Amino acid sequence: MNKKLISNPINRVTFKNRIIFIFLISTLIPFICLGVISFYTIDSIIDNKVENSIQSKLKQDLTTLENSLNNLNHVSQQLAFGGRVTTLLDELQKESEPSNRIQLIREINSEINLISFSNPNIGLIMYYYPDTGLHDFENFRLRNEFMPEKLPVMAKYSGITYYGPHKSYSGSINQFVFSSMRKVNILDQTIYLYIETGRNALETLFAPLNRKSDSRQLLILNNEGRVTFSENKDDFPENNMFPGQSSESSSGYYKTYFWSKETSNQGWSIVSIIPIKELNQERNQWLLQVSVIFIIFIFISLLFAWFLWKMVYNPLSKFNKEVKTLIQTETHNTELTKIPEFDYLLNQVRTMKTKIWDLYGEVKQKEKRRADLEVEKLLYQINPHFLMNTLDTVHWLAVFNGNKEIDKLVLSLNKLLSYNLGKMGEETTVEKEIQAVKEYLQLQQIRYDFQFDVDIDVDENTFGILIPRFILQPLVENALYHGVSDDGYIHVDIKLNENLEITIQDNGSGMSKEEIDRLLHEETDESQKVGMGIGMRYVKRILESNYGEKAKLEIKSEVGKGTIVTLLLPVFRG
Template sequence: MEKWKQVTFRNRMIMIFLISSLLPFICLGWISFYTIDSILDNKVESALQSNLKQDLLILENTLNNLNHVSQQLAYGGGMIRMLEQLEQEQEPYERARLLTEIKSDLNVLTFSNPNVGLLMYYYPEMDEIQFENFRVREDFDPDKLPVMASYPEMTYYGPHKSYNGSINQYVFSTMRKINVIGQDVYLYMETGRNALETLFAPQSQIQQEGNRRLLILDDQGRIAFSEKPEDYPVNAIFPGDLEQASSGYDKDFFWNREVSNQGWSIVSVLPEQELNKERNQWIIQIVGFFLVFLLLSVLFAWLLWKMVYRPLDKFNREIKSLIRSDSKDSMEVTRIPEFDYLLLQIRSMKVKIWELYADIEQKEKRRADLEVEKMLYQINPHFLMNTLDTVHWLAVMNGQKEIDKLVLSLNKLLYYNLGKLGETSTIGDEITALKEYMQLQQIRYDFAFDVDVDVDENAMSLPSPRFILQPLVENALYHGVSDDGYIHVDIKVKEQLEITIQDDGVGMSEETIQRLLEDDEVESQKVGLGIGMRYVKRMLKSNYGDQATLRIKSEKGKGTIVFLSFPITGGEETA
């Protein structure tokens, strides 16, 4: 995760784009490969199995034809009878007639069955052949022929080279024992010319690479014929598990097997690379498409990065220019509406920021001037308080109790009111200052009005903004209460601190109330109502925001009620 956090936006964007682009393609490719692989396997294996069945059918039909012909010659009464007569006949003319008749019958049988090739009778005791229909090679030896299946009276051979001296082809052959009295005679037959062209290709094609090869196994699983003798030699046991499966893999070959009704079997072997040839071609095509798609994805990712990263670079330059007030306004655009709009907003923000900087700088200068002015103004109040303190002691020394009381109350009130606004104040402090103020007013004007302060004991220690009660009571004195009137101050603790200041004065109109609550500049040059109400509103806003409430209820001739509430705790201290 930490390494990912250090990857740049450009690299992240390229990686995410490549993943989002290539992942569906990879998934689709994998699913396609799995599907195509299954289809190809089924297609190739089914084709091989189908061809092998066809080959077996052809071979079985051919051998069945030989078997049928041999049965006619072995069990037909006429041919056996003529052979027995020939064996017993001594008269030359009659022997010649029988020989001619036997050969004529054999020729008729041969010509009527084009799938029958060389045909002859073999006498193993004398190692002689008779009644052959074609010239026989001198090296005839049935013991050297590859046996496919052997039965008591008949044996199937081959494929092997034909003993027909006029052809040079591979043939299948059979040898059947003939029941002739007095001696052992065997009928030897071969398949005819081109009878197995569809099964075995010419020798020149057999040696070509990438073709199917055929093996013929006897009923014991021994190889009787092999088109791939270097890997599957004749007379060797076929290495495949013939008992458990009809197809499988051996070495670098895929093999299929079909078993005949006589027990021998035919096996096709195909190089594995030939089996996978079509699949490999498909994989090469997919890889090619993938590489092209990858290059296109990288190109589009680069274009996307260029389209996004260059505008970001412009944003970076614009943001850096914020710290330089003398930087020139750039008019560069990205030609992308969304980015151009953001650039315009940043440039507009930069202008406003520097305007704010200038305004703050101007205010700081004014603040410094005000600090000096404040120090000058603080000299007079302190001098006044020191002077009042001197008057207080002179009054005490001369026995002027009224003057002493007046000066002491004034000194305490000035000390409280001139304190720093940020200092902590409580409701108790406010009540004390309010009482000092009311005492001064009563001494000064000799009023007979009554001020009733009702405070919840739990509220005395609660925090309060400084100098918040006196302005409201002062407003009631100057603008509402007559000489014999009253002012009631009520402070209660509920969910908030609630302060109510009620008088029985002349009251005010609704327009005046709205002007006091909403207009900060009302009667700003007057002492009392305008300045006092404006100060209270600002103190509440500064300390409590929208959590504080100030309401005024009044009727002409019926007095005024000022309702004030703010949170018991919290709020920011006034700066």
């Protein structure tokens, strides 16, 4: 129970931080709630305000465009159906006398100029003959060759087709216009009347050069919902379906834009698109103001919390000082906090402090006595070099008594122990490691009652290469243990390629795959019986410790065909 209380992160929060936290929570929660409510309220007001503004502007644009198209329709009816101009055109087609034709042409031009003058929102007017591709009676000079088939179709109805917006064919203006084409009611003739809107008809609509400060962009959709004109051809390419056409809503979002749409009675639509970041500009300004107020409010709250903490800090600091010196010094402080509850706790702490220091003195004396006993015990422990000194004495006794076998055995054992009692992890050279293996094999040949041959083939270029101490003996020991008997053969080969390659091969009974895995990865009783109980697991751990993944240990063996152990080590020269 006490451990859980100590490990609880809440218990590590200082009194100062707790006061500040509680004060901030109690003051900020009402402000945050009020801020959230205000945000959603203001956000709703701003959204309605912006959307209503966009929708209102769009309706004005729609009304302007409808009026212009209605004006085109009205003028085209005057010039195409049963009016004075139509009659003169019919007479012109039938007249062959040149002087009469000239007079009729003048009258037609006069009528067209009169109608154009009385309708200032009308621009270019001309008659077009689709069979020949010619045009006539134009009231302005044409800028380029007239190609009606390339005009963007905005809406198509029985008897009249509306185009646009597109660049005007009139040579007197260079701006976007709308146009219409209607078939003229003349028998036995295929003539179309082409009319454009005038210079000032759509001054505020579809004139990008005049709307540099206006961030909105406009689109025109035909009856099918296909974009016939776009001021943003990258995200809303012309001749493509408008992305929001499938939605029944009159507004929505697409990519990084907010769009709003108004549809005319004839079925075509006008769409306004505005970048979302500009749409949210007013909201962001309001959020910035609220954020500044919020930061100021937090600063004031922290200031009050700090004053509140200072009011109780002085009494608590005395109590805190006494607790901190609990195990640092045994001197007592008689100063009180003048708060009854804290003074009572201070007296209890000081009493506890006295008892702790008394116990600390007793423990210190006991530890000193125990350390003295340990030193005395160490004085009587046997030094490991005593064994080598004793073996050296046995060696000289064997020499004096003429016992060469015992002399040879003791001398080899002494050299091997001296080599293997080196510091843990101390590196050695290939030459020294081979010498230690030879001493080991000499001991084993005396120990075992069967004959075996050992062939050691070492490239002289590898003698100075550094390798971990005591890495070859466990492999040779493993070869002896796992199959060498009468007429056994062990071949040790060390050569230098890209890596140091060490191979130990025997002609013993071999091992199965399961035995190899157990020898490498499992600490079984069998592996612990090998030599000094270190074996393959020791070699594997040494390789991992010294080389990481750069070294490799491989074992290849088949039952009855012997075993090959290969080490591949990175090269470090001494």
